């Protein structure tokens with residue numbers, strides 16, 4: 001399935017035309033709560049949907065959990081939408097993709113308001129079910145349209161900008177060395193890494209407008225890259241940290257980057273992306289170890305037992321159970 005993309009400052013202005021082009025009257029709109037207005041998405045979305053029948057779904061938390069998806073499916077089915085619009089961060093995209101996949105498989109317009117997950121460009125949806133991360137995967141999950149407008153990511157709180165930027169960084173690096181990488185995915189990932197790596201600090205620390213735009217474009221390209229290659233060890237090891245300790249997804253993946261760059265020993269196309277440089281970046285952003293998030297040595301056996309084996313299988317070097325325990329212990 002081919003996706004139509006509108007990328008760049010002012011891209012959100014295309015929404016009205018895009019919605020009109022579908023000529024569909026019932027819209028299932030999925031957004032965050034505070035972020036919807038704060039991002040600046042609300043006004044253009046309301047303008048674009050003026051006069052149409054809209055069910056606005058916001059009844060979910062910060063993680064895409066099956067219970068919230070089930071509630072959404074009930075609301076979706078009762079409403080019977082013909083088009084779905086999702087605007088928000090990665091979890092909003094995941095929720096919208098999962099509900100739409102299970103309930104109706106209608107065209108989805110994805111409008112990210114963070115510079116990070118790249119979810120608007122992927123055929124996956126993360127769902128946490130019974131305490132474990134699962135991933136839905138289908139060509140039908142890929143949004144029909146992605147509108148990536150840097151203006152919408154300018155107001156995200158620093159914590160969110162940090163986690164999303166680090167997710168994009170990890171996704172671009174993991175995509176490059178994934179066993180499922182192709183020439184096409186490597187092209188996206190290389191461009192993504194360059195954009196994210198060179199702009200992440202000014203984007204987060206200085207809220208530099210241009211840098212935020214570059215990270216957002218990089219995040220989108222990283223999304224296109226992992227849509228082909230999928231992610232690898234950092235993601236595989238991260239999910240328990242997010243689900244059980246509330247560590248934001250991007251932080252939970254990035255804490256493993258220095259150790260996994262060392263372990264994989266793959267030459268990256270940005271030679272300045274060394275384990276030491278990533279360590280410096282993380283400490284500059286206040287991320288030192290897992291203990292600061294409340295993880296204890298006694299948690300490691302169960303975290304290691306819950307590692308996502310599917311994503312781990314894409315890593316260029318095999319990780320044994322002992323390697324996994326050592327990696328958690330090293331960054332404790």
Ligand SMILES: [Fe+2]
Pocket residue numbers: 117167171235249253
């Ligand atoms: Fe991710």
